[in-house]
Amino acid sequence: MSTSIVASYSSVGSAAEVLSFSEQVRPTPQKGEVVVRIHASGINPSDVKKRSGWGSTMPPAQPIVPHSDGAGVVECVGAGVPEHWVGRRVWVFNAQGAASYGGSGPEAGTAATYSCLPLSHVVPLPDNVSFEVGACLGIPARTAHYVTFCDGPVAGKTLLVQGGAGAVGELAVQFAVAAGATVITTVSSPEKAEVARAAGAHHIINRKTEDVVKCVRSIAPQGVDRIIEVDFGANAAIDAAVLKLGGQIASYSSPSDRTPAIPYYPLQFTNAHIRLAPIFMISEGDSLRGLADINFALSMGQLRPTIAATFALREIADAHEAVEAPKQPGNVVCLV
Missing domain, CATH: 3.90.180.10 (Medium-chain alcohol dehydrogenases, catalytic domain)
Structure with missing residues (x-):
């Protein structure tokens, strides 16, 4: 046996x-x-x-x-x-x-x-x-797919991926670029910048040495359409400052603060839509779409x-x- x-x-x-x-x-x-x-x-x-x-x-x-x-x-x-x-x-x-x-x-x-x-x-x-x-x-690609596409197609849109060298962020960059989005991403080191660059990010901001809000606004003066958020507690104020009117935030984690304070009025005045993304609890339909898209992207060499x-x-x-x-x-x- x-x-x-x-x-x-x-x-x-x-x-x-x-x-x-x-x-x-x-x-x-x-x-x-x-x-x-x-x-x-x-x-x-x-x-x-x-x-x-x-x-x-x-x-x-x-x-x-x-x-x-x-x-x-x-x-x-x-x-x-x-x-x-x-x-x-x-x-x-x-x-x-x-x-x-x-x-x-x-x-x-x-x-x-x-x-x-x-x-x-x-x-x-x-x-x-x-x-x-x-x-x-399992967790990284399914999460990346969901937070990238949960609010609809991204072709022609500008996305900010916070933490574009992380396990989820890297794949979110790859999904978004393959789908026709302009991708801005933040990293915390030159080594992580290389990962984000290899993933296809169009603009890379070192959050340790650069002013993220100023950099994003110089790239997207009207703000970004979507934000994929790795640490809502740490970045909520930045997100509120760079989001376009009516934009969406999809957050899948908040490791630095499990009970974060929300900059309510800055977010309200952008008519922000905030989605919290528990990958273990997404609908069967969203899951099946994600699995199909992940395997297609893998077969095409788009997910690495x-x-x-x-x-x-x-x-x-x-x-x-x-x-x-x-x-x-x-x-x-x-x-x-």
């Missing part, structure tokens, strides 16, 4: 202290499920935050296998799943943790040899895309996530630390 090497944690804390390994029997797929032999497991900020106790310091009710995203090959299928899925290269999303954020999904993280998921969480991986890249798609580092699964603690204290821009992946 096949066995699975599984990384997990039973209490929250530092990666080196709480992550451990066990050997378990390979899961058996139930009706509508598939078992994926994981080859690459992507690590997102939400994964390390959950493990560290950012959302709650209470011990989990049962051991948690971390990581929502991954890629591999379908090993076997449950009842109701066509046999032609067996042997297919796939990428997977929402494998673990959606319930922690108010969404629905399995608790079958990808930091393991095998992961058992509903077929609805499994997507064919284009032949031209590596497992490592496939492991960087940067990978900063890869680690063996046994080095998962080091991998988590690399996400928490990055030495260079890009995604971190565990090879399984």
Whole structure:
């Protein structure tokens, strides 16, 4: 009988202290499920935050296998799943943790040899895309697609992508450029500027050394049509100052301030539309459109996530630390 090497944690804390390994029997797929032999497991900020106790310091009710995203090959299928899925290269999303954020999904993280998921969480991986890249798609690419297009087409519009070298921001830049938008983005270092430039950003602003509002207004005197926001708490005042009348802000995070103050009147007087984007809870229709567009962009070479580092699964603690204290821009992946 096949066995699975599984990384997990039973209490929250530092990666080196709480992550451990066990050997378990390979899961058996139930009706509508598939078992994926994981080859690459992507690590997102939400994964390390959950493990560290950012959302709650209470011990989990049962051991948690971390990581929502991954890629591999379908090993076997449950009842109701066509046999032609067996042997297919796939990428997977929402494998673990959606319930922690108010969404629905399995608790079958990808930091393991095998992961058992509903077929609805499994997507064919284009032949031209590596497992490592496939492991960087679930949260970053789906979020990037949603925040880029949730308020309609972007062709001919000017977008400000705050944090254009991040896992989501980089892909949002790529989506927007491919769709015909003019993209302004902010970064915090020359190294991140190179990532944003490679992604296709038309204008890059170093927020550490330049006046973001002044720079954006010099590029777009009437303001920007849309803003994709990585840190609403830190940037709300800037967003209000550069948004065009009737513009939209789509924010997917606020790490610097979990309960941010809102510059109400500056936003009101631009007739701003603010959308908060919980990727675990978007509609089925939005999700399916995103999956189709992501795979099309991958097949056309339009979506190219940067990978900063890869680690063996046994080095998962080091991998988590690399996400928490990055030495260079890009995604971190565990090879399984």
